[in-house]
Amino acid sequence: MSKSPSPGDRKFTKTHEWVKIEGGKAIVGISGHAQEALGDITFIELPAIGKKVNKAESCSVIESVKAASDIYAPVSGEIAEVNTSLETAPEVINKDPYQRGWLFSIKNFDAADVSGLMDAAAYDAFVESEK
Amino acid sequence: MQAGMNKTFLYNSHLSLNAKMAPFGGYEMPIQYEGILAEHFATRSKATVFDTCHMGEFLIAGPNAAQDLDKILSCPVALIKSGQCRYGFICNQNGGVQDDQIVYRLEENIFFMVVNASTQDNDFEWIKSNISPRTSIKNLSRKTGKIDFQGPLSVKLIKQLLRNPIDDLKYYHWMHNFYNNKKVLLSRTGYTGEIGFEIYLDEKQTKSFWDDCLSLGAKPAGLGSRDTLRLEMGYPLYGHELGQSRNAAESGYARAIATDKQFIGSHVVLDPGCAHDALCGILIEGRRAARNGDSICDAASAVIGTVSSGSFSPSLGCAIAMGYVKKEHSGIGTRLVINTGKARLSGTVTEMPFYKQATARKKLSDFLR
Secondary structure, eight states: OOOOOOOOTEEEEETTTEEETTTTTEEEEEEEHHHHHHHEEEEEEOOOOEEEEOSSSSSEEEEEESSSEEEESSOOOEEEEEEEGGGTOOTTTHHOOOTTOOOEEEESHHHHHHHSSHHHHHHHHHHHHOE | OOOOOBOOOOOOHHHTTTTEEEETTTTEEEESSSSSHHHHHHHHSSSSEEEESSSSEEEEESHHHEEEEEEEHHSOOOOOOOTTTEEEEEEESBBBBBEEEEEEEEEEEEEEEEEEEHHHHHHHHHHHSSSTOOOOOOGGGEEEEEEEEESSEEEEEEEETSOOOTTTOOOTEEEEEETTTTEEEEEEEEEESSEEEEEEEEHHHHHHHHHHHHHHEEEEEOOHHHHHHHHHHTTBBTTBBBTTSSSSGGOOOOOOOSSOOTTTHHHHHGGOOOOOOOEEEEESSSSOOOOOOEEOOOOOOOOEEOOOOOOOTTTTTTEEOOOOOEEGGGSTEEEEEEEOOOOOOOOEEEOOOOOOOTTTTSOOGGGGO
């Protein structure tokens, strides 16, 4: 497992998604820990733009060679953008989970949903406690 | 680690290589080191080593050993010469598959057999109860190390570790050779589709051979890539494509089944009327994988079969699967839909192997230049 701390400029869920607020949108990805645990990612199903999503509900599916996992919306809102480049190159999520490997962004979200999430230190402690 | 799990002779090596470990066949085994895709491609284009010490090895000997094994195995045994080995099934009375194995003829009356880890105890008892009084069987598993050295560069690399020349070793043949002045058994076999070897050594030599392979530049590869590699070749995996209640003939592995002899279960296996399903290769549109147990449907959504194995294929860049469907739906080119529960995946019955560029059957000398 990677020992480097998670980036401090975003929040994290217990289901291992990250959220970064930028330009009024909540950008969502999966954590470095999550991509490492999944192993080589081979497929992603992204949500449709405009889709309404609810916090903690499955809105995307990610597959590695060995397993399939749901991605849960960290906040409620509406899908604004999706990272379509991942559809042909999902391995980017492994290589760069916090930048080029972003999955989708959510607009019209409730700021209170974000403040209830873990910061990087709390998330790293949570990951440690799950081992 | 789960309690009660066995460890192979290389267990500590896997830990020091930071392998992801998981239970398989009663053993704590490495699933991956660097990553399944990297290990897959290293096997196809360079050289990798797999720890296969978990597998079972038996020595079967006696004046009637060949005849006895001909009764127990689906493949021809008496016909094979010393120096050859054959893949075949151990069938039950109903023509189902108790295990798949490779049998080596060491001498006229001495045979060596390699079987799966999880089935080895059952296999041993089954063979013991079906051999004649003058035939003996000995379980060598606990003292025998086994490493699969696979990939186009494995030929040049393994040559550096062995005393005697290997240049004339043909596909599905074996030879005795010497590593560190100790006798080893080397066969040109494997489970990846690439040219390569399975080597059987004394437990004390196993770690040093593994370390030598790595220092020569072979990458360690785990069960994850072993599975994607074998699936691309359409090779069966016990518990998926093969099982006690599945007629061996339905697997379609005709080369493993002799039609000119009787063996346990042959009254079912050799009766075409008993084969209702056929194992198919399915090429799926897109990257999303089907998995073991998913249902296979025809164009009208009627269920016609079940997926036995499925994965993303690293070499093809799309998902592939194997599954059993009713015979009449098994023709090459038949369009199918796989229902994964979450998604419906379109696919086409296709010829296996899925991956056509594998090197296993090529001339060994081509890899020594």
